[in-house]
Amino acid sequence: MRAMDTTGVPRRRPTIRDVAAAAGVSRGTVSRVINGGHWVSPEALAAVQEAIRTTGYKTNQHARSLVTGRANSVAFLLTEPQHLLFEDPNFSILLRGAATELAARGMPLLLMVAGSPAEQEQMLGYVGAGHVDGVLLISSHAGSPVLRELVSQDIPTIACGIPLGFESQVGYVAADDLGGARTMTRHLVERGRERIAMITGPMDTPGGRLRLEGYRQELGDRFDESLVVHGDYTRASGTVAMTELLERRPDLDAVFAANDLMAAGAMVVLADAGRSVPGDVAVGGFDDAGVAVTVNPHLTTMRQPFERISAEMVRLxxxxxxxxxxxxxxxxxxxxxxEST
Structure with a gap:
């Protein structure tokens, strides 16, 4: 429904001419601002942006796409099973941050979840047809056929985390997984823990590999393979891994889980086994997701700067x-x- 003015007459939609008049610039200058701000002085840019705000001007995205040859939209692509979008809190935080960054630029964000081969084929067909200008790739795995196809089709892509096998071809934004793991391991050592176990992430992900490597490097000669069990970042895998660790090494006095969900699962197993946290076993995680302050005791963890990661991904x-x-x-x-350590 069209907006009405105070007399009940339909209000005319503001045009580029209206914005130009309000800003005191030419229509060409307004057009350049709308299409990226190239060759526009800072003063003119600020004046046009203010005029757009005060006049309520809205870009005709279809017309703009015809002129620029671009879709003026970006895909947020999660190559994981659909249920993980809701179970792993990191994904929703990244999604919200990317949507906010793009909204500030007047660009919509398309959420695409492609965990199965059929979903990935459909997604690649859609993206390859030019319906989006680029892809924010979340949760990349080594040997990913999706990443290989995005590269082969020359589709602009930025990965969240190091794109294993494509580091020289695809840009990325990552937290310092190796350094963060060293910091957490050092913290547990400084707390007087001597038999520190680790629940890793998947070994085909950068976080899985680098957090294990950081743990290994920090322990040095004290590294013990029997204290390492692999998980898949889910809470359930944390419970399975912690159960195995207690059976294999009942003398452990600390555990570093490669994400907070696995740490939460491990804490349930420890409680069921009568092990107090942190009295008997100290527990550390990675991410600083919401679950870190819902478990009892609250979880010591490594905080990833998710909002900044989203912003940098959009910028790149x-x-x-x-x-x-x-x-x-x-x-x-x-x-x-x-309190967990």
Whole structure:
């Protein structure tokens, strides 16, 4: 329904001419601002942006797409089973951050979940047809056929985490998984723990590999393979891994889980086994997801800067869309000490 003015007459939709008049610039300047702001002075840019706000001007995205040859939208692509979108809190935080960043640029974000081969084939057909300008790839796995196809089709892509096997071809934004794991392991050592176990993430993911490597490096000669069990980042895998660790090494006095969900699962097993946290076993996680403050005791963990990761992914992707070379950004993870250690 069209908006009405105070007399009940339908209000005319603002045009570029109205914005130009309000900003005191030419229509060409307004057009350049709308299409990316190239060759526009900072003063004119600010004046046009303010005029757009005050006039209520809305870009005709269809017309703009015809002129620029772009879809003016970006895909948020999760190559995991659909249920993980709701079970893993990290994905929703990244999604919200990316949507916010793109909304500030007047661009919509398309959520695409493609965990199965059939879903991936459909997604690649859609993306390859030019319906989006680029892809924010979440949860990349080594040997991913999706990533290989995105590269072969020359589709602008930025990965969340190091794109294993494609590091020189695809830009990425990652937390410092290796450094963060070293920090957590060092923290547990400094707490006086001597038999520190680890529940890793999947070995075909950068977080799985690098967090294990950081743990290994920090322990040095004290590293013991019998204290390592692999998980898949789900809470259920944390319970299975913790059960195996207690059977294999009942003398353990700490466990570092490669994400908070697995740490939460491990804490349930420890409680059922009559092991107090942190009295008998200290527990550390990674992410600082919401679950970290819902478990009892609250979880010591490594905080990933998810909002900044989203913002940097959007920035790098739009640079690639504009024709710039891919870039990589690694952000530090910070230790958050709570009652579990």
């Amino acid at each position: 992707l739009l640079e690639v869309v504009e024709g710039k070379s891919s870039a990589a950004v690694t952000l530090p993870a910070s230790l958050v000490v709570r």
